[in-house]
Amino acid sequence: MKKLIMQSLLAAMILAPSAFGQEKPGQPDAPPAEEITQEEHYAFPTMAPEVRLFGGYRIVGSSGSGRADQYEYLHSSPVFGGEARIFSFPHRFHLDLDFKDKKDYFGDISYAYEDMVLFRGVNRTLFHNLDAVKLIDLNTATSSPGVSVRDADTRYGVRFGMSNVFLRFKTHDFPFHVYVDGTLIDRSGTQQQRSLLGSGYYNNIVRDSQSRNIDMQTKNVVVGMNSHLGPVEVDISHGEARLEVNGDKVLFDSYAASGGLAPRAAGEYPHNLLPEFKGSSNTLKLHTSYTGGIVASATFSKIERDNRDSGVQADYFIGAGEVSWTASNQIAFFLKYRHKEIDLDAPRQVTITDRTNPANSYAYPVESPIASMTDTLSAVARLRPLSGVTLLAEYAYENVRRSVSFEWSVPPSTQKNSASVSANLRIIKGLNLKTSYTHKTIEDPAYNTDPNRSDEARVALTWTPRPQITTLLSYTVLSEKRTDMHFVDAPDARRRDVNRNGLLGSITFLPLKDLSVTASYSYFDNKARQDIVYHDENGAARVDPFVPFKDMAHAYGLNVAYLPCKAVSLSASASHTIGSGTFYPADPNLTSPVSVALFSETKTRETIYSASGEYRFRNGYAVGMEYRYSDFRDVLDNPYNDLSNGRAHVVLLTFSKKW
């Protein structure tokens, strides 16, 4: 089927223009354009370079958990940056730099020479303050379950850098392009590594936490070329990808001897290995002219990915085709087809060796990985029966076929059907309504979180009664039902319902010409009820029926922007978010002597205030200030969950000059 569709699509793209590409007789022709002579009069202007530089200082104060301002490098530092635009034809140059710290900066540089050379480089970093979970031993008198904390009071954070470089060459007077697109992502810092030590069996469990050095680079380079070949545009590219891991690539720790079906001697064994990966891709893309009544495009991609440590290989093939047909101003149709194959090749066994005594080496069998083939077909019809009314109807079908061995409790195939309708209506001038409804059915879902049936509706109303006032009210509701969940040894656990609601309201008004105020409120809840399964002390599977889970959030926001005069701009914002969640088991085995829900129950409150202002002097100088205050609270102060309180202040003072 897919082959037929692919071949038909390609044949249509290659052959159809000769059959249909002729202009039909009788179509009105535009009068011949007069000879355009403005070239004699038009001179490309001399443009003075525009440069703006700034410098300043960033003052940071923080206490408690770094979660309060989790993406801010919480150390004071000088800042600098600026923007430069130089358009001295045929050269065009643009630089944008914002340096807060070597772990937190943004740079964007681009250069073009006529249309023959185009270069762009974006380099940026961010710092992520990571969680440090405190493992708690409720009874230190017993060795198992036990806790080993090797990273008490350690703060974690990782610098994340991303560099993109794009370089393109074009031939003169013909659209043939050769390009290189490269990305380098590097991550460095420390993060908490939690792992299971002891023997790893029930009678000897030790939860451990330690610090781990992270230093890894992901490199992606794509080299390609594309051109205009009459009826089709063609792009061919080859990509290479690497993940290189330095830092603590693998950890070794002492494990106790274990018995059971697979006995293992005590020793130092590896754990939490970060393997290196290598990949490549070959992609072919073709499309017809975008301006046709029928536009078709096709993509074929072959991707290989290798695990350089274990030798596991994954092959992906992606075939995709799209056809859009604009029958008239009122009606259009869109057809999409996707095909994806995943084929994994893993070794039949894996070996683990004691670092202190290589004689203690054990080989274990590995299950055959799951291979799959997915075909997805979707069709959309767009209708505009009246001015200001757009209706969309979509149907999608997905069929997943798996090559799967008995060890995996995954069905050999899954079929998904989805139908949706949506409407965009301009009810009256300034009042717009968007609605949509989607119904989905899944036959033989692979995982318990997939429903058999889901219904989702969305409505959004935008009202602009006066030019100074804009309001938005949107509501989303989702309902999912599942009646054939699968647990390995609990056939009676089958039922799951999910309900989600999302409400958003916002109003923006301009009480003065240069003053805008936006207030917003949003509410989300996620309620699930499902049979959960656990094992009793004898190892028999037990079901706690229809256990509720609920999380919810309220978020309030206020933004004000004011330009009292040409030289001054001011803004301020406040946001307050409350989130909470827990689940409610009822089975006494789960609730006595304490409920298992106690260990994960959360309620948080996050408050952020910010204010900024800038004063611009007449001679191009300006001074600015930004202030941000963040406060994160674990309202329940639950020692077992992974949340803790924190607070951060960041003040940024800048002085700038514009030429």
Place this chain on the structure above:
Amino acid sequence: MTSSRSVLFIAITLTLAAAVSLSLAGCETLKTSKPIIPLKDYERLIAGRLDANYVGTATCLSACHYHDKIKKDFDASTMGAQLSKKSGLPTVDCESCHGPGSLAVEGLTPEKVKEDALAGKLTACDYKTLIDIRNLPAQAQSLICLKCHTGNATFNLHNWNAGSHAVNDVSCSDCHKVHVGPDLKINPREIGRMCEKCHQDIQALFALPSHHPLPENRVFCNDCHDPHGALGNHLLKRGTVKDTCILCHAEKSGPFVFEHAETMEDCSTCHSPHGSVNTRLLNVQVPFLCLQCHAGHRTSAKASAEAKGAFYTRCTDCHSQIHGSDLPSAAGRRRFTQ
């Protein structure tokens, strides 16, 4: 899985056949791209008045618009450079988009414009005779751009026409302001604010305690989404959720000796990428997250609080390689503990 090779083979063969046949037909044929079927309705909308003639950019920019910001910004843009033949670029001028302008400037003389300018006022042309771009259907607005950008050099419009933005009446000019120079490219740090104008419901999710640093302006919507169209759902930059996530989180990409079944193909089985009440962008809290699919460890009413805490707090304290592992557990199995 051999069918992939045959499809790829057919695709390459047809492409080469097309290339050879077109080469034989000569370069002139190559340069004339024609749609499969002429789109008459929309073409008429963007052709402008058929009884008007082209007057040239000099007439627009040397007279009425010679002193305004529109000209300055446009001059500094890529397409501004294309106003001059000396640039060697394909010529783009005012009338390429606005349609022929002879009726708009009928009756206007350089003297009149100069006189008005000296009096400090702008000379209004009869702009109603130009193409009414703002009130065109979105698809027609885009077509004004696409008639040149069909051969776009970065191929980023490859999936535009059947993409969800085009289907939902989003046009090029909704994001790209042609007259607000100097570059049509959108500053990455302004993308979030631009997207949230339509996607306020998504923006609201970023206010939740666990979120990607979009409000902090450290990542941008287009790090994950391609607004110009994409192979996958939700305009994801790569074909699938996983392929998009591993752009940054490559260490979780696999393949591993011990895979977490197929769930690793769709990170959204466990994570909400825009924001979540729960830590680590989890859809629901652990241990409930895991209990949705897996049976909990042995416990009973007699089990101590300590034992319950060890088995029912965070599953990932022990199963710390949950995204996949190359090492077996102590029992030599796929338990993601080692």
